Amino acid sequence: MTLYYTLVFGLLMAEMALFMLLLVPLPFSAKRKIFTFIxxxxxxxxxxxxxxITFFFILILFVDSLNRVYRVQLEVMAAHEHAVKGNAAAVMGSERLEVQARKxxxxxxxxxxxxxxxxxxxxxxxxxxILEVMRLEDKLRAYEGTSQNTKESEKLAVAGKPGELAALKKKLEKKEQDLENLQKQAEQLNKAYSELSDKYAATQNDGESRKAR
Structure with a gap:
C-alpha cells in the first residue's frame, strides 16, 4: 500500500474511533460542554x-481508483476473449496473476x-x-420546568400549550431514531470493511503460495 493510501486508511480508522466516541452515552451537562468547546x-x-481540503484530495483518489478498476476490468475481459479464441496461454501464469492482483x-x-x-x-x-437533539432537550427541559432557572410562572404559561410540548417530544424522538439509523449504517460499514480486509489478506496469502511454487 502506497503512502497516501496508508494515510487514507489511518484517517478511516480515526473516523471510526471518533464515531464511536460520539455514540458514547454521557451526562447531558458534560455532553453540552464538550460540544460547546468543539x-x-x-x-x-x-x-x-x-x-x-484533505477530503477533496481523497475524492480525487476515489475517482482515480474508479478509473483504474474500469481499465483493469477491460483487461480482464480482453484476456477472457483471448482464452475463448484459443490463446489460453495469454491468461495463464504470471500474467493472469498480475492482472488479478491489479484488479x-x-x-x-x-x-x-x-x-x-x-x-x-x-x-x-x-x-x-446531536447538536439539534441537545437544543431540543434544552427547550423540552424549559417547557417541562426541569431546568433550574425555570420559574413557576413559566410553568403555568406552558401548561396552556400542550400541543407545542407534544410537537417538541415528537421531534426529539425522530432525531433519536435518525441517530439509531446512522449507528446501524456505521456498523454495516465496519462489517463491510472487515470483510474486505479478510479478502485482501486471503489474496496476499494465495499470491505468496503461488510464488513459492
Whole structure:
C-alpha cells in the first residue's frame, strides 16, 4: 500500500474511533460542554478547514481508483476473449496473476476511499443531529420546568400549550431514531470493511503460495 493510501486508511480508522466516541452515552451537562468547546474552538475550526481540503484530495483518489478498476476490468475481459479464441496461454501464469492482483488493488483502493468519504458524511450529519437533539432537550427541559432557572410562572404559561410540548417530544424522538439509523449504517460499514480486509489478506496469502511454487 502506497503512502497516501496508508494515510487514507489511518484517517478511516480515526473516523471510526471518533464515531464511536460520539455514540458514547454521557451526562447531558458534560455532553453540552464538550460540544460547546468543539463549536467555539478556533483550533477545531482550522482543523475542519484542513480536513475539507484533505477530503477533496481523497475524492480525487476515489475517482482515480474508479478509473483504474474500469481499465483493469477491460483487461480482464480482453484476456477472457483471448482464452475463448484459443490463446489460453495469454491468461495463464504470471500474467493472469498480475492482472488479478491489479484488479484487487484497484478495488481495495476504491473501497478504502469510498468508505472514508461516506463515513465523513455520516460523522458530519451525526454531529449536526446531536447538536439539534441537545437544543431540543434544552427547550423540552424549559417547557417541562426541569431546568433550574425555570420559574413557576413559566410553568403555568406552558401548561396552556400542550400541543407545542407534544410537537417538541415528537421531534426529539425522530432525531433519536435518525441517530439509531446512522449507528446501524456505521456498523454495516465496519462489517463491510472487515470483510474486505479478510479478502485482501486471503489474496496476499494465495499470491505468496503461488510464488513459492
Amino acid at each position: 463549536s467555539e474552538s478556533p483550533v477545531i475550526a482550522k482543523l475542519q478547514y484542513w480536513m475539507k 484487487f488493488y484497484s478495488q481495495r483502493n476504491m473501497y478504502l476511499c469510498g468508505f472514508t468519504l461516506f463515513l465523513s458524511l455520516i460523522l458530519n450529519r451525526t454531529y449536526v443531529m
